[in-house]
Amino acid sequence: MTRSLLFIPANTPAMIQNADIFEADAIIFDLEDAIHPLEKDAARILLKEYFKTNPHLNIDVIIRINDVSSPYFLSDIKHIMKWPVQGIMLPKASIASVEELDQLLSKYEKRKKNHEPLWIIPIIEQARSLFEVHTIASHVRVKALLLGGEDLATDLEVERTQDGEEILLARQLVIYAAKAYGKEAIDTPFTHVDNAEGLISDAKHAKRLGMTGKACIHPIQIDTINELFSPTQEQIDYAKKIVLAEEQASGKGAFSVDGKMIDKPIIMRAKKLLEKVTK
């Protein structure tokens, strides 16, 4: 369960250095929009040095790469394969670009035998992506979908408003596609950093629609997002029941809780949920 994902521009040493202390569930080092073309190399070098000192971060690390049509795409991937990261965030995602990235990653992963498969988090930020979002979500490497509200509004040629009326359909399509394939639905960042009330309202709205987490662009937003996207007490109690039942059924194979059969993924989810709650 990823409640909060914090974007950090990969060319800012002070922010990179403190990336792991803000209690976000995941950090996204950005090589794309936040980095000027002349600084792409510098950002990669900075991250390379950072990972040398911090090879084992206790947090999910994702890299937002440049899109597949950009001249930086291949170089981004070559670097990332040497870094201790869990996932790649793919801008301007389409099914074609997801497959292209997947093939490239598979090639690299095959060469490096012990490399854990990297996830892909496609950013749904173009009108045409919304017509294939369910196919994107179905891809085995896709862990979550991120709605990119700002770029989408640009693509739609509409004003991006704080109440988000213009991205309502997109939010729902992303949510339905993600849920249909058991993936996480990550909401677009709320970009008005100084509007705490606006963030609460926006996050609550997204959660009501079915988003499971929210990206953010400033550490000051993390506590609010974590709180609003944390599980309910009912969910926590149920997870505790599962973990207790597993302990009692130790070595006896499958078991049930409240009449429902419990298998390994459900146990893992319950444990992960409790881990997040106690954090």
Place this chain on the structure above:
Amino acid sequence: MNLIKNTLNRQIPEGYTPFQGANNLIKTNERKIIDEVIIGGGNKPVESDIASVFDKLDIKDGMTLSFHHHLRNGDAVLNLVLMEIKKRKLKHITLAPSAIFPVHEPMVPLIKNQSITKIYTNYINGPVAKAIEEGHLKELLVMDTHGGRARAIESGELTIDVAFIATPAVDHAGHGNGIEGPSQCGTLGYAIPDLLYAKHKVLVTDHIVDRVKKVDIDGRYVDMILHIPSIGDPEGIKSGTTKPTRDPIQLKIAKNTARLIEELGLIKPHFNFQCGAGGTSLAVAEALKQRMTANKIKGDFASGGITSFLVDMHEKGLFEKLYDVQCFDLEAIKSYQRNKHHLMISASEYGNPYAKPIVNDLDVVVLGATEIDLDFNVNVTTDSFGHLIGGSGGHADTAFGAKVTIITTNLMKSRLSMVKSSVKTITTPGESVDILVTERGIAINPKRQDLINKLKDSKLEITTIDELMKRAHHITGEPKMIPSSDKIIGLIRYRDGSIIDSLYQL
């Protein structure tokens, strides 16, 4: 100069009392108080130029003149006196301002030509600090705590010939306050020891009224009034940051500090609290405010420098009283005018170790640090190079008095670890410091086993101070020690009068 070592292994010049522990001298020594210097009642003479004051009080070579710092970086009074010293070519003057700010730059040439040869103060930064660290002051700079300065004055150890007391409003009987007139600064707590014990007292004002609304300066102690067009610049009188931080690292530190205070069970009815006016401290106060409001907890008092933030907590009923030694902003000044439980305290009532001070009733104090070492000694006087950038103020006083003293600081600033194996300068001894909160973990002084036990099941990241330094060095690398010169240019005087550390020429 022969040197001896104190119990913290710091070298100090022979002939001074070495620091022997935070409470040893206070426990064994009697309080010494000289007689108060009462001039008498009736209307006071009003002078309109500084030269007349110098003439009438026969201010001459070798005298000691004192000042308070309530006008902060807007102060015009000390500079007015400096100009007269310069004009008269006086020599060997000792100054005892409770703080020195960049605005006091005109002091520099007078230090260099030995018109001013000795300085006592509690806080110093800016051009005067630079001149002193370069070795231009003939005698040693002595840096006291706020409580220690009051002790030194009342005991006669620091004898003041003339106190120039900037007073925003004065009446003809010599009564005054800081809450009327164009140069309002609020309470005048730091001026009170000077008022009581200096041989002569001059109220310097730009606002004379028939009768002051509130008497914070008692006219019976006053010799004369100096009426000038302006005692200060209101913009400079305002303190710096008096809003909670928005910096995410400092916010994390503040959030964890508030959680720590709660987990220690310190947020309870009748608790007493003090924090600084910096952004992190105020963010701690904000987090405390939310917890106190949610749990309907009412504390007895908040103390120290008072900000609008503490005023709000007081007016919302979260603290019964505000004990105010100085106001940090306009809202605090207004509160002192309208709230009957917003009370002025003198520097002595605040922190004098022999006066059963308010600091001894604190349950929690949250303080900053420019450096802290593995023995929890804290430096707020110099930076790592030895440049003078501040001073104790009430740091060592409150750290000693509070039941739990919490230091908050970023573990790293500008690629340097703030936890050092040994701090450059000791302002507050580690035995008075209980907890260090950083963004990468919380360390508890091993001497406070009671606190360690209370937090053994805490979800907060409790670690050791050695581990924090290791974490910082893992990122920053281990810095080389910065060598000092051997020439001592000043002394850090602990609140009991002993010398806790020396300052060295750069």
